[in-house]
Amino acid sequence: IYILGIETSCDETAASVVKNGKEIVSNVVASQIMSQKRFGGVVPEIASRHHVEQITIVIEEALAVAGLTPKELDAVAVTEGPGLIGALLIGINAAKAFAFANGLPIIGVHHIAGHIYANMLMQPMEFPLLAIIVSGGHTELVLMEEHGAFTLIGETRDDAAGEAYDKVARVLGLPYPGGPQIDKLAAESDGQVEFPRAWLEPDSYDFSFSGLKSSVINYKHNLEQRGGKVNPAHIAAGFQASVVEVLTTKALKAAKEFQVKQVIAAGGVAANKGLRASLEEAFHQEEIPFYVPPISLCTDNAAMIAAAGSAMFLDGIRGNLAMNGKPGMPLVSWKSEK
Ligand code: ATP
Ligand code: MG
Ligand code: FE
Numbered sequence: 001i002y003i004l005g006i007e008t009s010c011d012e013t014a015a016s017v018v019k020n021g022k023e024i025v026s027n028v029v030a031s032q033i034m035s036q037k038r039f040g041g042v043v044p045e046i047a048s049r050h051h052v053e054q055i056t057i058v059i060e061e062a063l064a065v066a067g068l069t070p071k072e073l074d075a076v077a078v079t080e081g082p083g084l085i086g087a088l089l090i091g092i093n094a095a096k097a098f099a100f101a102n103g104l105p106i107i108g109v110h111h112i113a114g115h116i117y118a119n120m121l122m123q124p125m126e127f128p129l130l131a132i133i134v135s136g137g138h139t140e141l142v143l144m145e146e147h148g149a150f151t152l153i154g155e156t157r158d159d160a161a162g163e164a165y166d167k168v169a170r171v172l173g174l175p176y177p178g179g180p181q182i183d184k185l186a187a188e189s190d191g192q193v194e195f196p197r198a199w200l201e202p203d204s205y206d207f208s209f210s211g212l213k214s215s216v217i218n219y220k221h222n223l224e225q226r227g228g229k230v231n232p233a234h235i236a237a238g239f240q241a242s243v244v245e246v247l248t249t250k251a252l253k254a255a256k257e258f259q260v261k262q263v264i265a266a267g268g269v270a271a272n273k274g275l276r277a278s279l280e281e282a283f284h285q286e287e288i289p290f291y292v293p294p295i296s297l298c299t300d301n302a303a304m305i306a307a308a309g310s311a312m313f314l315d316g317i318r319g320n321l322a323m324n325g326k327p328g329m330p331l332v333s334w335k336s337e338k
Contacts, residue, residue: 001019001020001021001074001310001313001314002017002018002019002025002066002068002072002073002074003017003018003021003073003074003075003076003077003107003306003309003310003313004016004017004059004062004063004070004073004075004076004077004098004306005017005018005077005078005109005114005302005303005304005305005306005307005309006055006059006076006077006078006079006091006094006095006302006305007078007079007091007111007114007300007301007302007304007305008051008055008079008083008087008088008090008091008094009079009081009082009083009084009087009088009091009111009300010042010047010083010084010087010136010300011031011032011033011036011042011047011050011087011300012029012030012031012032012299012300012301013029013030013032013050013051013054013055013058013091014027014028014029014030014058014300014301014302014305015028015055015058015059015061015062015302016028016062016301016302016303016305016306017062017063017065017066017068017073017306018121018303018306018307018309018310020310021120021307021310021311021314022120022121022124022307022310023121024121024303025065025066025068026061026062026063026064026065026066027062027296027301027302027303028058028061028062028065028302029058029296029300029301029302030050030054030057030058032046032047032050033176033177036176036177037175037176039176040170040175040176041166041176042084044084044086044087045086047084047086047087048084048086048087048090051087051090051091052090055090055091055094056094059094059098062302070098070101070102070104071102073102073104074104074105074313075099075104075105075106075107075309075313075318076095076098076099076104076105076106076107076309077095077106077107077108077109077305077306077308077309077310077312077313078091078092078094078095078106078107078108078109078305078309078323079091079092079108079109079110079111079114079305080092080108080109080110080319080323080325080326080329081108081110081111081325081326081327081328081329082110082111082112082137082326082327082328082329083111083325083327084327085325085327088325088326088327089324089325092108092323092324092325095323096321096323099321100321105313105318105319106318106319106320106321106323107309107312107313107317107318107319108319108323109305109308109309109312110308110329110331110332111305111329112133112135112138112140112142112266112267112331113148113150113308113331113334114304114305114307114308115133115135115266115267115298115304116131116133116142116144116150116264116266116308117304117307117308117311118266118293118297118298118301118303118304118307119131119264119266119291119292119293120307120308120310120311121293121297121303121304121307122291122293122294122297123291125144125147125262125264126261126262126289127144127145127146127147127261127262128143128144128145128258128259128260128261129143129144129260129261129262129263129264130142130143130144130251130254130255130258130260130262130263130264131143131144131263131264131265131266132247132251132263132264132265132266132270132279133266133267134160134161134162134247134265134266134267134268134269134270134272134275135160135161135162135266135267135268135269135270136160136162136163136166136177136267136268136269137160137162137163138155138156138160138267139155139156139160139161139207139209139247139269140152140154140155140156140331141153141154141155141205141250141251141254142331143254143258143260146335147311147314147315148311148312148315148317148333148334148335149333149335150331150332150333152331153205153254153258154204154205154206154207154250154254155206155207156206156207156208156209157200157206157207157208158208158209158210159208159209159210159213160209161207161209161243161247161269162179162267162268162269163209164209164210164212164213164239164243165177165178165179165182165243165269165272166178166179167213168182168213168216168235168236168239169181169182171213171216171217171220172185172220172232172235172236173232174232179268179269179271179272180271181236182236182239182240183240183271183272183273183274185232185233185236185237186233186236186237186239186240186241186274187273187274188233189233189234189236189237190233191231191233191234191237192234192237192238192241193219193231193234193235193237193238193239194238195212195215195216195219195238195239195241195242196211196212196215196242197242197245197246198211198212198242198246199246205250205253205254207246207247207250209243212239212242212243216235216238216239219235220235240272240274240275241274243275244272244274244275244278245278247275247278247279248275248278248279248282251263251279251282252282252283252286255283255286255288256286256288260288261289262288262289262290262291263279263283263288263289263290263291264290264291264292265279265290265291265292265298266292266293266298267298268298268299268300269298270292270293270298271295271298271299276292279292280292312334315334315335317334
């Protein structure tokens with residue numbers, strides 16, 4: 001089974017062909033990072049314009065690399081939401097046109113289901129499974145009893161982890177996107193500032209990162225007021241230590257409570273070296289199988305959308321040409337859609 005995946009929810013225009021839900025045949029990503037850098041973030045209008053310019057090229061490239069004609073595909077899977085509405089619509093309309101022209105079914109994929117299913121491209125999923133989702137817009141612990149069944153057991157009450165990384169990076173004067181910059185500074189740092197941990201209520205699997213962000217801003221401000229010299233590496237390391245400790249501790253507790261067979265990490269922040277090392281060590285000690293995809297499959301891509309689309313296809317899920325972009329789409333089980 002060959003599925004063409006299309007992803008345009010934010011600032012990556014991506015298309016990919018995945019075979020049997022697990023084998024990447026092609027994976028093309030056109031990033032807009034260079035252009036978004038000038039504005040210190042993603043400007044929706046500019047993102048949409050880039051998608052329009054890139055989408056056809058990217059889809060053609062994905063097919064060319066795969067060496068397949070459209071007729072050899074079984075379905076088109078496209079990110080239906082959540083994301084920027086103008087950006088989503090470009091991928092969705094391209095998918096609709098492609099599906100209609102080639103007589104293929106179309107499947108709408110939740111972007112976060114995609115991040116989770118990036119893991120299927122690496123190893124089979126084993127249930128019950130705990131997914132640690134840490135991305136630009138989401139920080140969630142999701143329990144899965146079977147394919148397509150998502151139960152939210154905790155989420156951020158304010159900023160997402162990636163959002164916190166990007167905001168703190170901006171405070172430190174680092175270029176967009178800030179996550180990789182902080183990661184690098186933290187790894188090279190020879191010390192760290194102590195920042196608080198947001199544990200919330202003892203039995204809660206929720207997260208909060210806005211207090212930590214404020215602590216960083218206040219620390220820097222107060223130090224500058226006193227004429228002190230700011231050490232960005234120490235701040236980056238201290239900030240990252242707080243994020244990583246809370247994420248690792250809560251994920252480990254959840255994995256034990258729900259007695260999962262496998263833990264996976266997903267989303268752009270799962271590319272973080274410090275977080276990967278911490279999770280790997282914690283789960284290794286408890287002898288709970290833990291996996292995180294290579295960095296290129298953690299950040300936005302279309303192979304993950306094709307992978308989730310493949311699992312949906314096998315479950316008999318089909319969309320139709322009335323599909324619309326869903327900017328605030330909730331992660332609901334696709335089992336209930338049938
Ligand atoms: P969402 O998936 O929630 O809709 P998004 O698609 O914009 O949001 P992703 O592309 O999954 O988010 O991830 C981008 C985020 O990951 C950015 O906030 C970026 O700073 C962060 N990020 C990328 N690499 C790293 C890293 N090495 N360390 C920390 N954060 C990182
Ligand atoms: Mg992105
Ligand atoms: Fe994403």
